[in-house]
Amino acid sequence: MHIEENTLSIEDRLANEEIIELGDPLTDEYRDLLCGIIQFTANSEFMGAFTEREWIPRAPSYQRKLALIAKNQDEIGHAQMQYQLAENLGRDREEMLTSLLAGNTGFGNAFHYPADEWIDIGLLAWMLDGAAMQLQHSLMDTSYGPYARIMRRVCREEEFHIRHGEHIIREYATGSRAKRERLQAGVDRWWPRAVMFFGLSDDQSEKSKRMVELGIKPKSNDELRQQYFDTYVPKLRKYDIEIPDENFYYDDAAEKWQYTAPDWEEFNTIVSGNGPKTQQRLDRRRTAFEDTAWVREAMVAYNEDEKASRFTNSGSINTIN
Amino acid sequence: MTDNTMQAFEVFVQWQRGESHKHTITVTASDTKMALSLAKRNVDVRNEPVSIWVMPQNAIGRTTADDATLTPTIDREYRNVSWYAETGGSP
Amino acid sequence: MSVHCGSDAVEQLLLALADDEFVASQRYAEWVTVGPTMEEDNVLSSIAQDEMGHARLWYEFLEDDQSLDAIGYNRRPDERRNSVLVETEHTDFADTIVINFLYDTAEQQLLETLCAGAHEAIARRANTILTEEIFHREHAEQWLARLVSTAEGRHRLRNAFERLLPRSADLFSFEPAITNQSAELIGIPFDELRDQWFKTVDETIDSLPIEVSDGALAAAGSPPEHNGRTGGHTADLTQLLDSIHAENLPKDHPASGYHA
Numbered sequence: 154m155h156i157e158e159n160t161l162s163i164e165d166r167l168a169n170e171e172i173i174e175l176g177d178p179l180t181d182e183y184r185d186l187l188c189g190i191i192q193f194t195a196n197s198e199f200m201g202a203f204t205e206r207e208w209i210p211r212a213p214s215y216q217r218k219l220a221l222i223a224k225n226q227d228e229i230g231h232a233q234m235q236y237q238l239a240e241n242l243g244r245d246r247e248e249m250l251t252s253l254l255a256g257n258t259g260f261g262n263a264f265h266y267p268a269d270e271w272i273d274i275g276l277l278a279w280m281l282d283g284a285a286m287q288l289q290h291s292l293m294d295t296s297y298g299p300y301a302r303i304m305r306r307v308c309r310e311e312e313f314h315i316r317h318g319e320h321i322i323r324e325y326a327t328g329s330r331a332k333r334e335r336l337q338a339g340v341d342r343w344w345p346r347a348v349m350f351f352g353l354s355d356d357q358s359e360k361s362k363r364m365v366e367l368g369i370k371p372k373s374n375d376e377l378r379q380q381y382f383d384t385y386v387p388k389l390r391k392y393d394i395e396i397p398d399e400n401f402y403y404d405d406a407a408e409k410w411q412y413t414a415p416d417w418e419e420f421n422t423i424v425s426g427n428g429p430k431t432q433q434r435l436d437r438r439r440t441a442f443e444d445t446a447w448v449r450e451a452m453v454a455y456n457e458d459e460k461a462s463r464f465t466n467s468g469s470i471n472t473i474n
Numbered sequence: 475m476t477d478n479t480m481q482a483f484e485v486f487v488q489w490q491r492g493e494s495h496k497h498t499i500t501v502t503a504s505d506t507k508m509a510l511s512l513a514k515r516n517v518d519v520r521n522e523p524v525s526i527w528v529m530p531q532n533a534i535g536r537t538t539a540d541d542a543t544l545t546p547t548i549d550r551e552y553r554n555v556s557w558y559a560e561t562g563g564s565p
Numbered sequence: 566m567s568v569h570c571g572s573d574a575v576e577q578l579l580l581a582l583a584d585d586e587f588v589a590s591q592r593y594a595e596w597v598t599v600g601p602t603m604e605e606d607n608v609l610s611s612i613a614q615d616e617m618g619h620a621r622l623w624y625e626f627l628e629d630d631q632s633l634d635a636i637g638y639n640r641r642p643d644e645r646r647n648s649v650l651v652e653t654e655h656t657d658f659a660d661t662i663v664i665n666f667l668y669d670t671a672e673q674q675l676l677e678t679l680c681a682g683a684h685e686a687i688a689r690r691a692n693t694i695l696t697e698e699i700f701h702r703e704h705a706e707q708w709l710a711r712l713v714s715t716a717e718g719r720h721r722l723r724n725a726f727e728r729l730l731p732r733s734a735d736l737f738s739f740e741p742a743i744t745n746q747s748a749e750l751i752g753i754p755f756d757e758l759r760d761q762w763f764k765t766v767d768e769t770i771d772s773l774p775i776e777v778s779d780g781a782l783a784a785a786g787s788p789p790e791h792n793g794r795t796g797g798h799t800a801d802l803t804q805l806l807d808s809i810h811a812e813n814l815p816k817d818h819p820a821s822g823y824h825a
Contacts, residue, residue, distance in 0.1 A: 203598050210591065230516060234500075447718060508711065
């Protein structure tokens with residue numbers, strides 16, 4: 154007797170426009186590419202918070218401080234949810250953190266740079282979270298269901314981050330001349346980084362292309378970059394901010410924005426761990442990880458004690474009634 | 475490798491009275507009590523949960539993707555309201 | 566907004582409570598991104614926000630013509646009335662948990678007396694704050710029970726108690742203007758409240774498998790070496806206030822006045 158095989162391959166499911174779930178048999182390629190992007194987005198959330206933490210003590214008002222703490226709480230929460238997702242796919246959290254600290258897995262280019270001024274914090278939240286949001290929003294349609302579900306909450310919370318950033322931008326854009334100058338100087342610094350944030354063009358990135366084919370990444374790097382311009386160019390103009398790229402314009406014939414090709418050499422140098430702040434931030438995280446190792450060890454020991462005592466009190470295990 | 479012996483807990487939140495608990499996040503904790511405490515501040519804190527359940531991930535039984543017994547295979551159209559509408563109630 | 570709440574003594578007591586919350590919050594917030602686990606990181610951020618929110622509830626009673634930022638940010642160390650316990654730098658997670666336990670135990674007792682007090686608006690706010698403080702107490706107690714599970718945890722926790730018990734001596738050492746009015750303010754003498762606090766602390770430490778010296782315990786119940794309640798702070802507060810004041814802010818920023 155032949156029982157019909159009920160299991161579809163990933164390709165079959167994708168062809169049926171089905172969502173992939175945890176119990177499905179995943180190919181190594183799918184799992185590796187998926188875990189790769191999850192680790193990248195998780196690392197970016199985590200290191201983004203590292204960039205902003207320096208300003209938590211110094212946030213210039215009561216309201217700003219509360220918003221900044223809340224924002225960073227969200228970012229750590231996003232990192233937690235995404236690392237946990239990779240754990241459910243068989244990765245080990247401690248190994249993922251170790252690999253981040255060793256520079257073996259990357260994170261967003263923006264978080265390798267210093268945030269020396271308060272306006273940098275506004276711009277990170279408005280322009281860079283805004284860039285990340287293009288990717289996160291598209292990931293709500295990723296082929297991997299559990300990742301898509303997390304992205305729905307992530308996007309809801311990122312919307313608040315962008316509003317918080319824009320509130321700071323508006324304060325500067327409508328403030329004193331000194332503030333307006335600081336704002337423009339800030340955009341001059343962060344604009345090229347935002348353009349690069351989306352990564353290499355599709356024709357240059359084999360991996361990105363494959364992720365699009367497998368539905369892991371619903372939109373390509375270039376699509377996301379163009380979408381970002383669509384959203385942010387009007388916003389920048391609204392605040393009288395100049396786009397610091399003399400070759401930037403909308404090409405009616407090609408129906409897309411044209412811009413100066415980013416300095417990919419700088420990009421590669423930065424994201425491979427040689428940014429001005431990369432090592433300092435990773436060192437801080439390493440120290441924190443080591444200094445709190447005893448806490449995690451105590452948690453484990455407590456759990457073992459508790460399990461041991463549960464087994465001696467027979468009958469009290471896992472009962473609901 | 476301390477994390478290996480910490481446990482993952484699935485967190486289920488009832489967001490509104492009258493609704494069922496819904497799977498929300500997973501937290502890693504030492505034990506059930508701490509998992510509950512952590513869950514209180516790790517779920518979406520912009521909404522107010524009515525109740526939270528946590529459960530060790532390894533205590534959950536799950537079906538596999540190739541489980542052929544998930545649903546009966548023979549059509550049970552007579553259990554659906556629509557069948558009666560289509561046939562106009564005739565036997 | 567300005568709420569007049571009766572007497573100077575009430576305002577001074579509320580200012581001390583607000584300063585406790587404000588300063589405690591800054592210390593909790595220092596854990597953001599460097600907590601022992603990401604889950605716990607989020608809990609500490611959440612507690613930091615709670616404490617900032619509590620400080621705001623009390624500052625709002627006292628604002629008069631000053632803005633929240635002016636009263637929260639732009640006061641010098643000797644103008645602040647928080648306990649030196651909460652300004653203490655957290656050098657280890659054990660410090661955080663011990664401060665969390667010692668301070669929130671005291672705060673819970675103070676709030677409970679305020680809830681039972683005659684001033685309705687104060688009682689209402691105290692009750693709102695108390696609800697969140699229950700979680701803070703739960704947090705401290707859960708961690709105390711877990712951190713003693715290893716020899717290193719017991720050692721670190723003991724050291725934290727040795728260092729921090731003497732710094733908790735000023736928790737109830739308010740200015741005479743406040744203590745003289747204790748019957749009207751909280752219904753019982755502050756000394757009696759301190760005794761209740763000490764009993765809870767002593768019993769909790771006793772229940773843990775750690776040996777805390779009699780000297781450290783005695784110091785918690787003795788006149789304080791530094792009394793933050795009368796403006797006698799430690800270098801830790803200066804360090805904390807320096808860290809919250811950025812020097813390169815444009816002049817029209819609320820917090821830029823501190824350096825002016």
